[in-house]
Amino acid sequence: MAQVAVQSTDRFERKRESILDTSTELLNSRGVKGLTLGVAAAAVGLSTTSVTYYFRRKDDLAAAVMMRGVACLSEIVNVAMAKATTAERLHSLLDLYLQRMRRAALGEAAPLPLLSEIRALAQPQRGEVSAAYMKMFRRLRQLFEAPEFDWLTRGRRTARTQLLLAQLFWAAAWLPKYDPEDYGRVCERMYDILTGGLAAVGSGWAPQPIPVAEVAPRGRQEMARETFLMAATKLINARGYRGASVDKISAELNVTKGSFYHHNDAKDDLVVACFERTFDVMTRVQRLSLILPGDQWARLSSAAAALAEYQLSEHGPLLRSSALAALPEEIRRQMVQHCDKVSDRFASMISDGIAEGSVRPVDPFLAAQMLNAMVNACAELSFWVPDVSQKAAPAVFARPLMMGIFER
Numbered sequence: 001m002a003q004v005a006v007q008s009t010d011r012f013e014r015k016r017e018s019i020l021d022t023s024t025e026l027l028n029s030r031g032v033k034g035l036t037l038g039v040a041a042a043a044v045g046l047s048t049t050s051v052t053y054y055f056r057r058k059d060d061l062a063a064a065v066m067m068r069g070v071a072c073l074s075e076i077v078n079v080a081m082a083k084a085t086t087a088e089r090l091h092s093l094l095d096l097y098l099q100r101m102r103r104a105a106l107g108e109a110a111p112l113p114l115l116s117e118i119r120a121l122a123q124p125q126r127g128e129v130s131a132a133y134m135k136m137f138r139r140l141r142q143l144f145e146a147p148e149f150d151w152l153t154r155g156r157r158t159a160r161t162q163l164l165l166a167q168l169f170w171a172a173a174w175l176p177k178y179d180p181e182d183y184g185r186v187c188e189r190m191y192d193i194l195t196g197g198l199a200a201v202g203s204g205w206a207p208q209p210i211p212v213a214e215v216a217p218r219g220r221q222e223m224a225r226e227t228f229l230m231a232a233t234k235l236i237n238a239r240g241y242r243g244a245s246v247d248k249i250s251a252e253l254n255v256t257k258g259s260f261y262h263h264n265d266a267k268d269d270l271v272v273a274c275f276e277r278t279f280d281v282m283t284r285v286q287r288l289s290l291i292l293p294g295d296q297w298a299r300l301s302s303a304a305a306a307l308a309e310y311q312l313s314e315h316g317p318l319l320r321s322s323a324l325a326a327l328p329e330e331i332r333r334q335m336v337q338h339c340d341k342v343s344d345r346f347a348s349m350i351s352d353g354i355a356e357g358s359v360r361p362v363d364p365f366l367a368a369q370m371l372n373a374m375v376n377a378c379a380e381l382s383f384w385v386p387d388v389s390q391k392a393a394p395a396v397f398a399r400p401l402m403m404g405i406f407e408r
Contacts (some may be wrong), residue, residue: 016054019044021110023065028111028172031325032062032120032240062117063125067132069113074136076100081139086146086406090164091191093140097168098175098183098190105180115169116322120240137161151408155385159396160405162384166377167194167370173321173336174369189363193370197404198350200360203297205399207305210292215284215310226277226315233274233319237379240322271323272331278318279338282307282375286345296353300346301402305394307375312390317379343368374401 022043027035037058041051055061080093103109118129143164144157152160167190178186199205231252239248249270289303311317321339324332346368353359378397381388388396400407 012054019046019051019054019061020065020068023061024069024110024113027062027065027117028114028325029329031114032059032117035062035065037061059122059125063121063129065113066115066118066121066129069115070129070132070136072100072112073097073115074132074139077136077140081142086143086148087195089143090194090405091187093143093164094168094187094191094194095184098171098187101171101175102180102183105175105183112172114172114322114325116320117240117325119238137165140165149406155388156396158384159381159388160400162377162380163374163397163400164194164405166373170321170369170373170376174365177365186366189366190370193362193367194401194405196360196362197407198300198353198359198362198367198402199297200353200358203295203358205301205395205403206298207302207394208292208294208298210285210288210302210306214288215281215306215315229270229274229277230315232270233277233317236271236274236323237317237320268327268331271319271327272335274319275323275335275338279342281310281318282342283345285310286342286349290349295356295358296349297358300349300353300359301398303346303349304371304374304398304402308378308381308393308398309390311375311378312382312388312393318375320379321376339372343372346371370401374398 019040023035023040026039026043030039035058037051037055038048040061041048044051051061055064076093076096080089080096083089083092100109100112104111115133118126118133121129141157141161144152144160149157171190175183175186232249235249235252285303285306289299289306292299292302307318324335327335347364350359350362350364350367354361354364374397378393381393381397385396
């Protein structure tokens, strides 16, 4: 009887893991909104009733997917943090994470879930997954609590930890451009950028101001639409696609549902409009930076600083990339193409800087993607560091990437 019980338990666990593997892919492609028990059941060839034997509700399934991802990341962090020096810990973190991503790319392991979807969970599942994530976060923050970093405040340690995790999570967006066999080289290049920054020797951190007024919309009609999109962006960033309902958006603006649908035919249209606003702001900043006096480093660092400051300004934040998961495939592809154009412009600026000697010889594509990750993650800076000011955002969040994550 004992052997039968063991076989039954093993069979249960194998099927449960199979459901979680498939559901991870569904979560990453459709978000919590699209991960239903019915969809998951069909994907693994079971009835919905059979899946409820393992997970009673869709949020239980989504939470289990994310808890497994947090556990995997926690293991990577713990192994990396056991290394002797700060540099070795960072290198090990990148190496282990990219090894895990390589296994997923080769089909040897399930992909890691999009942890940005935690905010789309209902309670109590959201609280449980968030608690596990914060435990991992605090462990990784110890990377910046070594004696050599006693000059860092707690807030700045938290900011650099968030910046580092943002680089790991953003990698899922651009790693498919590489063959899995090249992930080792990617690791070395990411490590080089994180530790050495982008500034060439003699290029200091002195970004020139790009006034927010020059970037923000003008005109009564444009400002009215901007107000609407700002409110929607804040809600989507804070609560996820599902949590930012039409009722909540309308209530935030004190307008009727009819007014909402006057501006947007459907909720997906609103997300697209928020993304287009985000790309428009980033493009304006880039164009304004390109006409600044000085070399390419001065322009690049000024653009990075301006975008970090914009995120915490009265006009911010910009929409986080995590909202892409909730969009239909065709629309999502179009938004990714817009994002790639912004990234490619950063890559061109970096290439020009390398050619003139004001930027270190780094991989322009990787550096541009890492710069994008910083801008994207800066939308949450005030959550992680509540007392950070708009003017301090560039020094707290942009400078560590541009000058080196371990540098003052």
